[in-house]
Amino acid sequence: MSEGFQLSCPIPIRDYPNVTLAHGGGGRLMHDLISRMFFAAFGTNAAQSHDGAVLVPPTGARLAFTTDSYVVNPLFFPGGNIGELAVYGTANDLAMCGARACWLSVGFILEEGLPMETLWQVVQAIALAAQKCGAVIVTGDTKVVDRGKGDGVYINTAGIGVIEHDLDIGPAGLQEGDAIIVNGDLGRHGIAIMAQREGLALETEIESDCAPLWPQVCAMLEGGIEVHCLRDLTRGGLSxxxxxxxxxxxxxxxxxxxxxxxxxxxxxxxxxxxxDPLYVACEGRFVAIVKHDHAERAVELLRSAGAPEPRLIGSVQQKGTPEVILRSCIGTNRILDMLSGEQLPRIC
Amino acid sequence: MKYVEEFRDERAVRVLADALRRSITRPWTIMEICGGQTHSIVRFGIDELLPPEITLVHGPGCPVCVTPIELIDKALAIASKPNVTFCSFGDMLRVPGSHGDLFSVKARGADVRIVYSPLDALALARKMPDREVVFFAVGFETTAPANAMAVYQAKQQNVRNFSLLVSHVLVPPAIEAILSAPTNRVQGFLAAGHVCTVMGFYEYEPLAAKYKVPIVVTGFEPVDILEGILLCVKQLEAGRAEVVNQYSRVVVREGNRRAQELIQQVFEVIPRKWRGIGEIPASGLGLRAEYREFDAEHRFQVTSTIVQESRDCISGLILQGLKKPPECPAFAAQCTPEHPLGATMVSSEGACAAYYRYRRQRDNLDLSGAKP
Structure with missing residues (x-):
């Protein structure tokens, strides 16, 4: 959970301990919620707030733009919560374009009956995560749906990032011989969520890997690494x-x-x-495809920027056969395929 | 990770593969019974390490694959009832019946849940006394003790809103059916290690003697499987046909007697239909009369009609070791995991799904060029 903001919930709980339909109704209650909770946490200047935000990007800069929606049950899990996911997920999508997240929007779909205290915790987590990413929340939206029609909170975030280098980062940049690097151990987010949701009694708690990736990407770019492509490992995992x-x-x-x-x-x-851990979701892991003789330095830079276990795991080979080959631990080669659906626990 | 890494050790694997090459003088056909072993063989590429004299064929030991479509239809009908909470292991949820699968029933509003143990389903029943909680009891001897325990406890604790939809099958009758078929080509077996953990391997001794086939109780890791094959080949080459235990870190000859007693107390041996194969006498388990009230088929009285399987699907031949997945014209063409024609493509342990996932492009794939 977020450290930092530990003020009490600014909406008087004795009046409204839970979100009501009126909190999305456009009237005074909604304004109270937005100005007293959201503006307070996100540092928005109420006098300048409109439905839209006016942005001033650096002259001539290339921008990156992305959006993502976050639905997770439970809202709070070991190592993170939906608020952190919503900020890091979108900021990470921008980071994978080589962009530093600057501006975010946050859209809430709240379920009637959600404890106001829970919402406050989520909002604080969003504020702190945005601060860690160096991004500002500049616009948003609130809707409330009937009880039973949502999982407490759904969040959509969109983000705009600024690209401050000349590299063209994307799949088109892959070259034969490039190194494939992963920044850390796989699968912790997916397993942490599943263990919570299914009530698996594990001896050691597994914490989500949910984390902002920009500092690691930035370290490589500033360190002069020729980064050809970046991809975060979310649903479907590494595979x-x-x-x-x-x-x-x-x-x-x-x-x-x-x-x-x-x-x-x-x-x-x-x-x-x-x-198979190669198919399990992560929220703070990515692969970097870099020029082959930059691989060693890239691993060092990633480590110095806080990557948990950066490793060179493979290489880009010839063009013309779009497939992934895995050398198994016993030294045989096989296809690493994309899953058809989601992984399901086996009978035995 | 202990008990995993040392059994996936590249050097140990090479030593066993070399020993196999030295031991073999002529062609042999060996069947691994268990779908978990099939999955390991294809996932780790174990068959690539075998000398060309060995043909591995894949057996019927995938519970998802052999559950008859009529029973899946019954599951769908029961799960669709408004007062039912239907619990299942995860991999049964996408097995198609004649109209959709449990996922699609869930999408239409049914309460279908993945559980990790039948005892979790029993706990749900206690928690929701107003709902009928049904557990889809699928599997071989491996899952039978836990299912038996759930029913035993339900009776002891008088949990009346709990029942099992039973589709239990047994390994030895399937081996006998394969061996007694005139088309049989299997000369040696790797028996399923986890089935033998429960049942021991004394039941396999008469089969080995009667049909003169070596049977090696085998684990699931690459080192286990190669050692199992080596122990089988050594017997074949020497003209012996015995039951040998490769998986001795887990299995003893008598098995788990308490588990066997519990199975016997709750279940009786009955004939069962195997998907793709047909009915095999005395090849399955059903609840005994004393536990009839916990039998979902009895409680819900759902009927199902006999269903015609796809004519293009050869899963029956695959499950009996007569064909391998790439020999099927529909494989990776009309039949894929997204649009399976038969059960061997549906289950993650089905032979067709394993081939599809790990090597479907093999024909046009030159792996020799792949280098670190």
Missing amino acids: SALNELASASAHRLFVREAEIPVSPGVRAVCELLGF
Whole structure:
């Protein structure tokens, strides 16, 4: 959970301990909620607020723009919460374009009956996460739906980032021989959420890897690494990310299973349930495709910028066969395919 | 991770593969019974390490694959009832019946839940006394003790709103059906390690003697499987046909007696239909008369009609080891995990799904060029 803001909830709980339909109704209650809770937390100047925000980007700068919606149950989980996800997720999408997140919008869909205290905790988490990313929340929206029609809170964020370098970062930049680097161990977010949701009694709690990625990307860019492509590992995990890159670039990608970091806890849960950690979701992990002789330095820079376990896991191979080949831990090669649906726990 | 890494050790694997090459003088066909082993073989590329004399064929030991479509239809009908909470292991949810799967029933409003143990379903029943909680009891001998325990406890604790939809099958009758078929080509078996953890392996000794086939109780990691194959080949080459235990870190000859007693107390042996194969006598488990009230088929009286499987699907031949997935014209063409024609493409442990996932482009894939 967020440290920092620990003021009490600014909406008097004795009046409205829970969100009501009126909080999305456009009247005084909604204005109270926006000005006393959202503006206060996000540092918005009420006098300058409109439905839209006026932005002044640096002259001639390339901008990146993205949006994402966040639905997660439970709202709070070991290592994070929906508020952090909503900010980091969008900021990370921008970081994967090589852009520094500058401006964010936050749209809330609240379920009638949501405890005001819960909303306040989410809002504080959003404010703190935005601050950590160096981004400002400049606009937003609030809707309230009937009880039973939402999971407490859904959040949509959109973000605009500024690109402050000349590299063209994207699948088109892949070149034969490039190094494939991952910034840390896989699968902690997916397993942490599943363990919470399903009430799995694990001996050691697994914490989500939810984290902002810009500091790590920035370290590589400022360190002069020739970054060709970046991709965060969210739903579908490493496997989906690599398959998307292979098919977008038409290159064969080759990775070595033995080099791919997976924590013992995640590995154990995956073994028990018949999951493959290469398909499990992360929220603070990415692959960087960099010029091959920059790989070692890129790993060092990532480590110095706080990447938990940066590793060189493979390489980009020839063009013409868009597929991902995995060298298994016993030294045989096989296809690393994209999953058809989601992974399901096996019978035995 | 202990008990995993040392059994996935590249050097140990190479040593066993070399030993196999030295031991073999002529062609042999060996079947691994269990879908978990099939999955390991294809996932780790174990068959690539085998000498060309060995043909591995994949057996019927995938519970999702052999559950008859009529029973899936019954599950869908029961799950659709408004007062029912239908619980299942995860991988049964996307197995298609004749009209949709449990996921689609859930999307239409049914209360379908993934649980990790039948005892979780029983706990739900206690928590929701106004709802009928049904657990889809699918599996081989491995899952039978936990399912038996759930029913046993339900009776002891008088939890009347709990029942099982039972689709339990047994390994030894399936082996016998394969061996006694005139088309059989299997000369040796890797028996399923986890089934034997529960049942031991004394039931396999008469089969090995009667049909003169070596049977090796085998684990699931690459080192286990290669060692299992080596122990099988050594017997074949020497003209022996015994039951040997490769998986001795887990399995003993007698198995788990208490688990077996519980299974016997709650279940009786009955004939069962196997999807793709047909009815095999005395090949499954059903609830005993004393536990009839916990039988969902009895409680809900749902009927189902006999369903015609796709004519293009050869999953029956695959489950009996007569064909391999790439030999099917529909494989990776009309039949894919998104649009499966048969159950071996649906389950993650089905042979067709394993081939599709790990090597479908094999024909036009030159892996020799892939280098670190």
